[in-house]
Amino acid sequence: MSVRAVTSLTNPTVKAVRALHLRKEREATGLFVAEGLKNVTEGVELGHAPTILMFGKEAAAHPLTRKSIAATLAAGGEALEVTQEILAKVSRRDNPQAVVGVFRQRFTPLEALKPDSADVWVALHRVRDPGNLGTIVRTADAAGCGAVILVGECCDPYSVEAVRATMGSIFATPI
CATH class of the missing domain: 3.30.1330.30 (Ribosomal protein L30/S12)
Structure with missing residues (x-):
């Protein structure tokens, strides 16, 4: 092609x-x-x-x-x-x-995460704002967190607004 x-x-x-x-x-x-x-x-x-x-x-x-x-x-x-x-x-x-x-999209199932692979993990409960979620993903990436774990009904981490706010960290941080 x-x-x-x-x-x-x-x-x-x-x-x-x-x-x-x-x-x-x-x-x-x-x-x-x-x-x-x-x-x-x-x-x-x-x-x-x-x-x-x-x-x-x-x-x-x-x-x-x-x-x-x-x-x-x-x-x-x-x-x-x-x-x-x-x-x-x-x-x-x-x-x-x-x-x-x-x-x-790449979602990592919870059971696939290895707890010993990182010192810090981020778990978010019912996040509603995609811009905030994207910023948290970006911060978690910068801090070397193992993953961002979404609990309950959350906004879509792959929405245009959330992806924009990650500034590329959506590719580096398991969700």
Whole structure:
């Protein structure tokens, strides 16, 4: 596969990525959106290849974008050069990031955690705010915590807001 250009807002892949803003779509597909070259690069460097990578023309030549394109294609994913209008639609922002990646969610079952593997663990009960959850995940990563354990009904750690607030730590910290 190679990089292809997409300019239509009605393209099926564009529609599918836009739909990932909805929790039910993320749950149904097991996918999530990470916005920005830093977040996407963090995922790639930690062994998470995007299933879909969208990037604007201005980001195409950046070495980290090129590395992300290579990782996406090597994993059998789609790499799409898209318009600024498409980036705005898929990120739902007026000033969108130049790179957007779609990744597989990775939840670690509680029984798979090894209590002796870390000195500190974070357990959260019924967290409601995705921005707060993302910030806690980022802090747990910085502190070297073993995992962030979600107890009870919590907001979705793979929502766009939560992922944005993790600043890439969603790829480094088991959830």
